[in-house]
Amino acid sequence: MRVTFTVNGRPQEADDVWEGESLLYVLRERLGLPGSKNACEQGECGSCTVRLDGVPVCSCLVAAGQAEGRDVVTVEGLADHARRRSRGDSAGTPLDEAKGWRAEGGTDSRAGAGTGLAPVQQAFIDAGAVQCGFCTPGLLVASDDLLERNPNPSDADIREALSGNLCRCTGYEKIMDAVRLAAARRSEGV
Amino acid sequence: MDFLRPASWEEALAAKAEHPTAVPIAGGTDVMVEINFDHRRPEYLLDLNRVGDLYEWERGEDSVRLGASVPYTHIMEQLRAELPGLALASHTVASPQIRNRGGVGGNLGTASPAGDAHPALLAAGAEVEVASAARGTRMIPVDDFYTGVKRNALRPDELIRAVHVKKADGPQQYSKVGTRNAMVIAVCAFGLALHPGTRTVRTGIGSAAPTPVRAKAAEEFLNAALEEGGSWDNRKTIAPSVAQRFADLCSAACNPIDDVRGTASYRRHAVGVMARRTLTWAWESYRGARRATEGAA
Ligand SMILES: Cc1cc2nc3c(=O)[nH]c(=O)nc-3n(C[C@H](O)[C@H](O)[C@H](O)COP(=O)(O)OP(=O)(O)OC[C@H]3O[C@@H](n4cnc5c(N)ncnc54)[C@H](O)[C@@H]3O)c2cc1C
Ligand code: FES
Ligand code: FES
Numbered sequence: 001m002r003v004t005f006t007v008n009g010r011p012q013e014a015d016d017v018w019e020g021e022s023l024l025y026v027l028r029e030r031l032g033l034p035g036s037k038n039a040c041e042q043g044e045c046g047s048c049t050v051r052l053d054g055v056p057v058c059s060c061l062v063a064a065g066q067a068e069g070r071d072v073v074t075v076e077g078l079a080d081h082a083r084r085r086s087r088g089d090s091a092g093t094p095l096d097e098a099k100g101w102r103a104e105g106g107t108d109s110r111a112g113a114g115t116g117l118a119p120v121q122q123a124f125i126d127a128g129a130v131q132c133g134f135c136t137p138g139l140l141v142a143s144d145d146l147l148e149r150n151p152n153p154s155d156a157d158i159r160e161a162l163s164g165n166l167c168r169c170t171g172y173e174k175i176m177d178a179v180r181l182a183a184a185r186r187s188e189g190v
Numbered sequence: 191m192d193f194l195r196p197a198s199w200e201e202a203l204a205a206k207a208e209h210p211t212a213v214p215i216a217g218g219t220d221v222m223v224e225i226n227f228d229h230r231r232p233e234y235l236l237d238l239n240r241v242g243d244l245y246e247w248e249r250g251e252d253s254v255r256l257g258a259s260v261p262y263t264h265i266m267e268q269l270r271a272e273l274p275g276l277a278l279a280s281h282t283v284a285s286p287q288i289r290n291r292g293g294v295g296g297n298l299g300t301a302s303p304a305g306d307a308h309p310a311l312l313a314a315g316a317e318v319e320v321a322s323a324a325r326g327t328r329m330i331p332v333d334d335f336y337t338g339v340k341r342n343a344l345r346p347d348e349l350i351r352a353v354h355v356k357k358a359d360g361p362q363q364y365s366k367v368g369t370r371n372a373m374v375i376a377v378c379a380f381g382l383a384l385h386p387g388t389r390t391v392r393t394g395i396g397s398a399a400p401t402p403v404r405a406k407a408a409e410e411f412l413n414a415a416l417e418e419g420g421s422w423d424n425r426k427t428i429a430p431s432v433a434q435r436f437a438d439l440c441s442a443a444c445n446p447i448d449d450v451r452g453t454a455s456y457r458r459h460a461v462g463v464m465a466r467r468t469l470t471w472a473w474e475s476y477r478g479a480r481r482a483t484e485g486a487a
């Protein structure tokens with residue numbers, strides 16, 4: 001079947017989708033967006049977390065057909081999503097740019113495109129919250145959502161919001177630091 | 191596989207009537223795990239995400255009519271006052287990502303003895319509203335809904351429309367044993383609700399029998415003891431011997447198995463401990479409620 005939906009602010013189409021396929025598979029294998037990770041395929045690890053109509057979900061547990069007509073934000077579109085949130089204007093992230101996403105692309109001449117870093121991504125780098133990086137995309141999407149809903153989260157709020165994301169490397173302390181850092185920078189207007 | 195995408199409740203019932211083997215998919219947090227791991231290859235998937243009615247709830251006089259697909263997150267955030275036991279239970283389900291998708295309809299559909307909604311529904315008192323295109327709507331008391339391990343009273347052409355949960359008229363508690371706080375399938379769980387209106391206490395036990403069950407003998411014992419002591423009026427502390435007897439009878443209501451998550455005897459023991467604790471917490475807040483009113487008067 002064909003699935004037509006919005007990914008990172010742009011309309012996309014995936015063809016020859018098997019009816020039992022997950023949204024995660026469609027994103028990675030059909031649209032070429034490997035940012036969302038596949039670690040467990042059973043909702044346990046959160047590394048496949050995306051926003052579906054704004055809500056963080058495990059994309060491995062959403063049937064592809066359930067995404068029809070809906071709005072998905074992946075880690076590749078997070079910087080753009082953050083910009084849109086603060087400026088209220090952006091054209092979304094085209095698929096080729098999302099595919100070619102590089103952290104260094106911040107001053108890309110195509111201003112407003114999906115390259116560059118969201119504040120929460122920069123905070124993860126600055127706080128040293130990334131080791132192997134496998135858990136990072138899911139944690140970024142979940143952290144960004146938390147800070148959108150709650151700009152000044154307590155430690156308990158952060159732990160709760162990230163309780164569905166497993167990390168086998170960092171021991172979580174640096175991840176906590178990163179979210180606190182992103183929150184502090186935002187409240188200082190940095 | 192075919193993907194059926196009804197846009198309304200009527201269309202969903204018609205699709206289920208036409209294809210009784212179709213597997214409904216709501217949040218997908220049970221169904222997709224089975225498909226991803228090739229444990230299930232349904233001929234038809236019946237997507238319920240576009241049936242808006244299933245995501246709504248109505249506060250009635252005595253009960254809340256909770257749409258089958260209302261995600262746990264909304265129950266926790268918006269129905270805590272009316273359905274405190276179910277809200278507490280919802281908060282123990284998995285993780286935010288899962289709670290944003292999964293709901294009580296799916297929990298009832300799976301009917302796992304470990305499902306967290308069940309003890310809370312049993313304790314609060316609830317009816318499951320199911321419907322078919324051929325026969326219309328019928329109400330199933332939640333006590334009769336669970337018919338075996340992962341089996342329920344649904345007929346092949348039926349879908350769950352909503353659950354009618356009694357609005358709390360007293361304190362409710364939910365307790366769950368697991369290895370950590372998040373992402374834990376219950377080793378066993380216990381729900382308790384005080385119903386001062388009818389002067390009764392109701393319970394629900396999860397993961398300690400082939401189906402979720404009430405501890406009926408324990409409830410009857412406690413109801414009699416509270417009546418005899420005039421406790422609903424004088425709100426005196428419950429005697430330790432009464433609480434202990436209640437706990438023992440709750441343990442006795444279990445019919446648990448040994449499995450990877452725990453042994454049968456551990457489960458029986460833990461249910462007793464949770465029964466005593468939840469009773470104490472709930473009764474103390476019942477007593478506190480009176481003190482608060484008296485203070486204000
Ligand atoms: C990582 C992880 C952790 C989990 N932890 C917990 C936990 O702690 N506690 C817990 O209770 N559960 C847990 N679950 C299980 C699951 O999240 C719950 O059972 C949830 O309530 C299912 O809801 P859903 O909408 O996602 O159901 P779905 O997967 O969409 O459906 C589940 C079943 O119900 C049927 N169904 C759904 N809606 C209807 C309807 N309206 N009418 C008829 N049948 C219907 C489906 O056909 C299917 O058989 C966990 C799952 C995962 C993946
Ligand atoms: S891959 Fe989806 S939660 Fe692990
Ligand atoms: S950095 Fe390796 S899993 Fe988190």
